[in-house]
Amino acid sequence: MEKLSPKAIIDSFSEKLGDGLVGSSIYEREIAVKKNKFRSLWIEVQSSAFRAAVLHVCQLQEYPHLAIISCSDLGSEVELIYHFTIYYGQRFEELSLGLKVKLPKTDLSIPTVTDLIPGAIFTEREIQEMMGVEVVGIPDGRRLFIDEDVPEGIYPWRKDETGPDKLLRVLPGRKPKRHDEKG
Amino acid sequence: MAVGETEKTTYTIPVGPVHPALKEPIQLMLEVDGERVVNTDILVGQVHRSIEWLGMNRNNPVQTLYLAERICGICNICHPFCLAIGVEQAANIPVPERAEYIRVIAAEMERIHSHILWAGVAAHEIGFDTVFYLTWRVREEIMDLIEYIFGNRVTKGVLQYGGVRRDITAEQLPRIRKSLDYYKSIYEHLRRILLEDKTVKMRTRNVGVLSTEDALKLLTVGPTGRASGVPKDVRQDQPYSAYADLDVEAITPDMVTGTVVGDVYDRIIVRLLEIKQSVEIIEECLEKMPAGPIMSETKMPRLLRLLTDAAGEGIGRVEAPRGEDIHYVRLEAGSETLGTWKVRAPTYVNLLAVPAILQDMQIADVPIAFASIDPCQSCTNRVVVTDRATGRKSILDYQELHRLSVEKTRDLQR
Numbered sequence: 251m252e253k254l255s256p257k258a259i260i261d262s263f264s265e266k267l268g269d270g271l272v273g274s275s276i277y278e279r280e281i282a283v284k285k286n287k288f289r290s291l292w293i294e295v296q297s298s299a300f301r302a303a304v305l306h307v308c309q310l311q312e313y314p315h316l317a318i319i320s321c322s323d324l325g326s327e328v329e330l331i332y333h334f335t336i337y338y339g340q341r342f343e344e345l346s347l348g349l350k351v352k353l354p355k356t357d358l359s360i361p362t363v364t365d366l367i368p369g370a371i372f373t374e375r376e377i378q379e380m381m382g383v384e385v386v387g388i389p390d391g392r393r394l395f396i397d398e399d400v401p402e403g404i405y406p407w408r409k410d411e412t413g414p415d416k417l418l419r420v421l422p423g424r425k426p427k428r429h430d431e432k433g
Numbered sequence: 434m435a436v437g438e439t440e441k442t443t444y445t446i447p448v449g450p451v452h453p454a455l456k457e458p459i460q461l462m463l464e465v466d467g468e469r470v471v472n473t474d475i476l477v478g479q480v481h482r483s484i485e486w487l488g489m490n491r492n493n494p495v496q497t498l499y500l501a502e503r504i505c506g507i508c509n510i511c512h513p514f515c516l517a518i519g520v521e522q523a524a525n526i527p528v529p530e531r532a533e534y535i536r537v538i539a540a541e542m543e544r545i546h547s548h549i550l551w552a553g554v555a556a557h558e559i560g561f562d563t564v565f566y567l568t569w570r571v572r573e574e575i576m577d578l579i580e581y582i583f584g585n586r587v588t589k590g591v592l593q594y595g596g597v598r599r600d601i602t603a604e605q606l607p608r609i610r611k612s613l614d615y616y617k618s619i620y621e622h623l624r625r626i627l628l629e630d631k632t633v634k635m636r637t638r639n640v641g642v643l644s645t646e647d648a649l650k651l652l653t654v655g656p657t658g659r660a661s662g663v664p665k666d667v668r669q670d671q672p673y674s675a676y677a678d679l680d681v682e683a684i685t686p687d688m689v690t691g692t693v694v695g696d697v698y699d700r701i702i703v704r705l706l707e708i709k710q711s712v713e714i715i716e717e718c719l720e721k722m723p724a725g726p727i728m729s730e731t732k733m734p735r736l737l738r739l740l741t742d743a744a745g746e747g748i749g750r751v752e753a754p755r756g757e758d759i760h761y762v763r764l765e766a767g768s769e770t771l772g773t774w775k776v777r778a779p780t781y782v783n784l785l786a787v788p789a790i791l792q793d794m795q796i797a798d799v800p801i802a803f804a805s806i807d808p809c810q811s812c813t814n815r816v817v818v819t820d821r822a823t824g825r826k827s828i829l830d831y832q833e834l835h836r837l838s839v840e841k842t843r844d845l846q847r
Contacts, residue, residue, distance in 0.1 A: 279522060282533045283723055286677040290748060313649035315665070317750075318777035320761040333748060333759060333777075335671070339663070339683070344670035346748060369652035369785050373777075395478035406486055414486070 253337050256291050256345060259310065263293055266306045270299025272350075290346040297360065300351045304332070304363050307347065311336035314347075316363070319373045321381040323409040327352050328381060330360065355410075359384040380407045443471050448799065448834060459808070461787070461799075468795045473788040488774040494520060494594070494740045494764075495733070497771060501760075502588050504776065507550065508753045510536075510543045512760075512776070513592040515749035518673055519762035520594050520771075522747025524740055527729045528674075532596035534722040537675040539583065539591055540751070541711040541718075545616065546575045547754035548656075548704040548711075551807045552627060555701070558800040559636045560839030564626055571619060578612040581605070594736060596728030606719060616712050623708075627701050628689075635845045637697035641790045641802030644695055651785045655756020656707065657806045658783075659685050660700040662693035667752040679717055684710060697805040704807075741769055755779040755807050780808050797841040800834050 254262060260274045272294040279288045295303045307314045317333040332349040353360065362385050363370050374385045375394040382405040385391070396406070406414045449460035458479035464472040484504055488497040501512040514536060521528060549572040556564035576586050583589035583599060591597050601609075627633060643653065648661035658665055666683035668676045684706045686692075686699035693699065730736045744766040751758045756779030763773035783806045790802050 277522070281528075281673065282675045282678045283530050283721070284678045286672065288671065288673060288677070315652055315654075317652075317757065317759045317782075318761070318775060320773060320775035322763055322773040331761065333761065335750075338665045338670045341669050341680075341682075342672065344667075346671065346750065348748070367652070368650045369782060372781060372785060393478075395481045397478065397481075406483065407489075 253343065254310070256289060259291060259345075259347075260293065262310075263295075263303065263306060267295060267299045267302055270296045270302065272296055286342065290348065292348045292350065294350040294352070297351050297353055300349075301361050303349055304366060307334055307336065307349065308366055311338075314367065316367050316370050316373070319370075319377050321377055321383065321407050323381070323407060324352070325410075327354050328358060328383060329353075330377065330383065332363075353383065358382060359386050361385075362387040362389075364389055379405075381405055382408065382412065442466075446796070449476075461791075461803070463791065463796070463799065465796060468797075470791045470794045470796065470799065473791045475784055475787060477784070485774050485776055488771050490770060493737060493769050494771055495737060497774070498592060498594065499588075499590060501776075502590065502592075504778070506587055507547050508543065508755070508758070508778070509588050510539045510592070511751045511753035511758050512778075514540060514674075515751040515758050515760040515776075516762065516774075517592050517594055518749030518751070519747040519760045520740070520749075520764070522749070523745040523762050523764045524594075524743035525745070526595040526739070529596055529726045529729055530675075530723045531600075531725045532727045533675040534718045535597045535599075535601055535727065536592065537679075538601065538715050538718050539589065539597075541714045542575055542579050542582075544711045544754045545708055546572055546579070547807075548708050549575070551704060551754075551804075552623075552701070555697075555801060555804050556633075558804050558835070558838055559633070560842040561630075561632065564633075567626070568623070571623070574612055574615055578609065581608055593728060594740070595730045596726070598728070600727050601719075601722075609715070609719065613712050613716060616708065620709055620712075624705060627705055628698075632842060632846055633701075634698065636798075636801060636842055637701060637805075639694065640697045640798050641794065641805050642694065642696045643786055643790050645693065647789045648695070648786065651789065652782045653756075653786045654782055655753070655779050655807075656700055656703040657786065658756065659683055660693075660703045661695035662687070665757070667750050667757050671750065673750060675718060678721065679714060681710070681714065697801060700805045737769075740764065742766055746773075753779055756783060780806070784808065795841070796834070797837040800838045 256276045264271045274293045277290045281288050315335045315338060317335060320331045320333065322329045329350060329352050334347040334349060336345050336347055338344045360383060362374060364374065371390060372394060374388050377383045378385055378391065379393045379396045403412060404414055404417060405412050443464045443466045446463045446465055447460060448463060460476040462474040463470050484500060487500060492500055498513050498516055501516045502509045504512045549568050553565045553568035580586045582601060582605060583591045591599050643661045645662040648658045648663050653661065654665060662685055664683040664685055668681040669683045684703050686702040689702050743764045746763045749760045758779055759777045761775040762771055765772035786806065787803060791799060794802055
């Protein structure tokens with residue numbers, strides 16, 4: 251398979267997804283003495299175009315490496331970033347590709363990618379239990395890290411009222427932290 | 434099988450929560466048919482410590498850096514290293530060149546001690562305790578060196594955002610060279626014991642095979658992936674820090690044997706060669722290390738202020754001894770904690786390969802096959818075995834499994 255430059259990859263995404271592509275950026279940083287570049291690529295897509303975007307990543311690299319899915323609670327929506335790496339196996343060739351998708355808290359669901367990348371099962375189970383994002387079509391929807399004793403509807407990564415605050419034990423002599431307080 | 438029944442049934446044996454190989458909390462549910470493992474289910478999360486939550490809600494980023502060091506007792510450079518890279522990208526903090534080299538030296542020393550530690554554990558799993566004693570004695574040399582340079586054997590506290598906290602001085606160089614020469618002198622001895630010994634070969638060749646395709650599909654990283662023929666190494670693919678100046682090549686077992694089998698023996702080869710590679714990297718770093726400052730921001734209040742005001746995101750990717758470690762960091766302006774912090778340690782993905790590795794293995798091979806991925810439970814977290822014949826569940830504890838494994842070695846030696 252031909253290896254594309256970061257710029258060409260973004261172009262290929264916009265060609266494939268059209269309006270589904272929300273934004274993109276290339277990050278570069280010079281490192282150490284020889285000033286070689288560390289590059290990463292960030293691509294944001296609409297949730298409706300997410301599946302097509304993952305299929306396109308699979309076109310760029312036969313077995314894309316999905317490192318992890320990270321989640322951020324942004325208030326009214328949740329941002330998921332699928333951290334892929336493509337073109338691995340050769341010196342300086344590899345690219346980190348962060349595929350971002352924002353979901354409104356009223357409709358937290360995303361299709362599974364385990365049919366394309368079987369190894370995504372752990373991280374998908376993790377975002378279900380930690381962020382409360384429903385992964386549609388997940389082959390194994392059990393909890394991964396959280397114990398069964400923890401009640402439903404508590405999501406540790408959330409920063410709203412569904413967060414784990416009510417489960418926290420406040421040590422003697424300490425005041426419980428309030429949501430609106432900073433620091 | 435019950436008398437008169439023709440249909441085959443399996444039996445589930447729970448192994449753990451205390452680990453079959455390492456004394457750590459993970460549970461494997463092994464579905465066995467007689468002696469053969471049919472399926473494995475992994476139950477993690479026995480000791481979830483909410484480290485990410487603490488980093489996002491309780492600590493300031495500098496405190497989180499030292500918390501990251503305590504994620505794992507063995508990879509205590511690669512986690513803060515990874516976090517530092519992520520935060521430096523997000524807040525745009527420069528790193529002096531000399532500091533990049535010191536970070537790499539620290540990371541490679543960690544790799545040497547981790548791989549030797551693993552060789553000892555693997556030898557113990559097959560009942561070869563002489564090698565276990567030998568390797569762990571040999572490991573003391575690098576631990577002493579780490580203590581000499583960084584002031585501590587385990588948690589070194591050497592990293593800081595924008596550099597490192599301790600310099601390597603000219604007076605320290607002869608002591609470092611002495612240790613490196615020691616490892617070069619005993620390398621051949623270690624190689625003979627681990628690769629040429631008949632018993633080791635019998636217990637590891639064609640045991641716990643992971644095919645290249647499975648390794649790619651199951652996202653296997655590090656020595657486990659490389660032993661299956663996936664030449665994936667962050668130090669080579671997307672060099673960070675001083676690795677961008679060095680010529681690091683991913684090690685695959687075909688360099689020694691000409692073929693890739695993807696078994697436990699191949700994993701020994703990869704780790705052994707990486708010890709040698711690490712020694713060479715440290716030597717090269719000592720030679721090329723430029724002079725200059727080691728930290729870009731020495732005043733703590735200013736650094737904290739800068740981190741509070743910064744907004745942005747970054748990913749740190751580091752080749753830890755067990756494979757690729759990745760931290761995603763998101764900083765929000767005005768927030769005194771990290772906005773988002775996601776840690777993905779290598780064992781997290783390597784555990785996915787365990788069902789494939791244990792498939793069709795004998796129960797006595799489970800400890801060595803499982804130990805061969807060098808699982809680190811502080812990175813992630815439990816094996817259960819069910820018999821189809823009786824439908825009974827039983828817990829094999831560590832001692833029992835270890836006894837089975839040692840007996841197999843003795844049987845082979847007869």
